[in-house]
Amino acid sequence: MTTIPINTRTDVDYGTPLPTSTETITLSIDGVDVTVPKGSSVMRAAATAGVMVPKLCATDSLKSFGSCRLCLVEIDGRKGYPASCTTPVEAGMQVRTQSKKLGDLRRGVMELYISDHPLDCLTCSANGDCELQDMAGAVGLREVRYGYEGENHLDAKKDTSNPYFEFDPAKCIVCQRCVRACEEVQGTFALTVDGRGFASKISPGQMESFMESECVSCGACVQACPTATLIEKTVVDAGTPDYDVVTTCAYCGVGCSFKAEMKGREVVRMTPYKDGMANHGHSCVKGRFAWGYATHKDRITTPMIRKKITDPWTPVSWDEAITYAASEFKRLQSQYGRGSVGAISSSRCTNEETYLMQKLVRAAFGNNNIDTCARVCHSPTGFGLKTTLGESAGTQNFDSVQHADVIVVIGANPTDGHPVFASAMKRRIREGAKLIVIDPRRTDIVRSPHIEASHHLQLRPGTNVAVLNALAHVIVTEGLADDAFALARCEPASYAQWKDFVSKPENSPEALEAETWVPASVVRGAARLYASGGNAAIYYGLGVTEHSQGSTAVLGIANLAMATGNLGRPGVGVNPLRGQNNVQGSCDMGSFPHELPGYRHVLDDSVRALFEGRWNVSLEKEPGLRIPNMFDAALDGSFKGLYLEGEDIAQSDPDTTHVTAALEAMECIVVQDLFLNETAKFAHVFLPGSSFLEKNGTFTNAERRISRVRKVMEPVAGKEDWQVTVALANALGYPMHYNHPSEIMDEIASLTPTFTGVSYARIEELGSIQWPCNDAAPEGTPVMHEQQFVRGKGKFVPTQYVPTTEKVNRKYPLILTTGRILSQYNVGAQTRRTSNVEWHNEDRLEIHPHDAEERGIHEGDQVSVTSRAGETSLRAHITDRVQPGIVYTTFHHPESGANVITTENSDWATNCPEYKVTAVQVSPALKGSEWQERFQSFTSEQLGHLERAVGVRSPKP
Amino acid sequence: MNLNKLIEMANQIGRYHAALPDRAEALTGTAMHIRRFWEPRMRRELLAHIDATGGEGLEPIVIEAIGANRAELQPAQ
């Protein structure tokens, strides 16, 4: 049975935002004294005292506006009836919120609103969830004296173009909460008020529909709307929800907190949770709306097995599937050796699941062949930050950006990849923080409404390290470094060495200009701003890590922050933006083949002894295979069995042909997933997974924040994912006993020094916890390295630029770089099964007009893209977002085969693939590539095998 | 394993360390990186290649680093 947790927090709308001031002011509301921060509105003070002043245009996520005049109050010594939402508190104020006169005035205001509003409350979708209705009740409105004969908006047309919400202007009271939410909260400025006075109307763009406009479907306006004007279509269909459960978004590394609003055991809507510390009540289209995949008909709901991948699947019981998988793994180990099997977990798994996966590999398989998808995204972050600062994690909380004066975005596209954090960042930039962007593409953050980067370093892909060295060169040689900080907090010898290195003439921006394509003057300007513009914070993404020098670039970023004293306080820091929700967590949990939980090397005897004692087993001290090594070992015949949870390597990993050859060479592949993903088409055992709505656990976001995932419905196939791993371990002969994931977290806490203070009970109390959380930091750690670095003294590391071996030539003259888009998530297995495809239903190749013209390519043409690894075809999108010589695509659709062309080149330290640099040729094509034809026929064959087993209707490949 | 790939990986590690100003640190760094991150199969194959050919295709720093730290790098059989 599912137990639905009781929410301990209430959502009070205080009407206006909480001011940041630490000074307080005491005043009297209806005779009761209340103390609030200076800068609070009278409305907020009243709400703090438990007195809810009627309001319509105010809500505490937005600055006060003062348009509806419903919130009038009386204040001793003041004339008239000031609006409580726009009146700041003053010491000793005597405020009355109720009087006969106030009641009359408020009823008058309401009457006017209602006279232009349809009175179909009983049949309205928002019945019971409408502030207009509540306010009519609150002010005691009983009759409306004005008829409906006059001019009104009641026949205005509905806009249903957005797949998730509708807009019914007939119900609009023009409070402009939506317009302000789009500006202040989201930062997109998609909505406008057209006309004035009574004739004013709300409209996306220039009287466009929502889908035609700039709207990115974040839902902030829907959230802010007090009426049924903007409303979720699921609420229109299913009615208003009955109860809610707080949980965490399962998409990106921002880790937004949501209320799953439920009717019975069905989700009616997901609304961003105001008390969520990562998102403060904001959301993006994925978390807010794209959760329908959880009940999609393609979900596989029964375990299945088969001997060979050319056989149809046979549906079996859980027991049979688990026993079969275990017996196969045991057979392989006795036949080919202990190291012939391994596992890959995913950043989409909870902490508890990834912890169990690595425990299964280490304790039950008896080797260290465990890896996670962070291998292919942020493994260089772990390496680089551990080496320099001593801990494999970002240094700040997200809120820290509100204290930054200079924001540097390197190789990240936050408006698409980390949208809710991008909104916070954009708010800070609108307040005056300066922006530096280092990216080959002109991403949206470079220029968007009210945002303009001071410097855009539009570098050639693959030259990050050269650019970082050039920045360091300017900082050191122009005397802009913070020597006092560096000498006090870091190893002086390493600092001196590093200064010598970056000062060399070959690291000057002038010397490197030809290599990086960035004009020296732009580098100099950016370096000066970063070093002397106040608090400077670096945010970076996969454009930094996914290179042959990914780890070197992370070292270079840490060097810059140490040299300029930009670490150890709010507003600064080195912040990796993690792609998937639990990248940080899966790395913390010991998912790498060389590390036990808490980033402790398997070679360390004392660490192994600790785990051996607790796990009651002896542990292998040699590091295991990393994902790319597993493929090579599979092809040489020494690696034969693989257990995968939540990871789709056949789509997400580079050089697809090589990956699938490796999969075909293995004898037992066990896939645990929601859908028959690309990898499952090569599998022998399929174990149905559970979505984030169907299980308990925790995720750790990019700011090290551990948040609860709470089960709101039963798993469709009967087991939560952690239970499947437990069953497999038991069948392998290594007993695991857990009744609830909280017990797994207790085990993690008992073995990991940075987690000792973490437990489900503690998370319940605090809402969420940022590790380290232990005796030294009982409430967690928002900002790391405050007094000293985790490693003691920071270590500077020289970062020699070594060009990638992936070079353009006559045959492959263009550089392909890859990325993601707002509406789709990673391999797209989830988002492609939602209406998000209305924004992005295929991957396109972005190409500069000049390169397109040279090749006779027109907008929308089918083009072939060829690299040293393979060939695929895509449709072209001609744009000057990319520079001449560069092409770009996303990898959300398997049939695009974006990874058929990416190569196996990888980061020197971690083997993180060089997704961001592939030399290619692009030419017009008449049909799909050979790979795509093979892919289509293999896919339909595999779907046939599935259909015969479970009668599932074929999904689109 | 794929020998060419192992050679390229070892060379990348060597090239990174070759730039460090302290030669001794560069040599130990190269060898220890391989020791700490390479699974025994990979180390064994690279060592066998060095034994057989003297290290064909490998950068000098890699050959020197491995030579100096051979015992550490040799996986137990």
Ligand code: SF4
């Ligand atoms: S759509 Fe909603 S939020 Fe926007 S002005 Fe109308 S009533 Fe207010």
Ligand code: SF4
């Ligand atoms: S959904 Fe978001 S982006 Fe679209 S109009 Fe509303 S607030 Fe603006």
Ligand code: SF4
């Ligand atoms: S995808 Fe990311 S930004 Fe969007 S709601 Fe989920 S966690 Fe938040």
Ligand code: FES
């Ligand atoms: S709530 Fe104060 S004027 Fe509208």
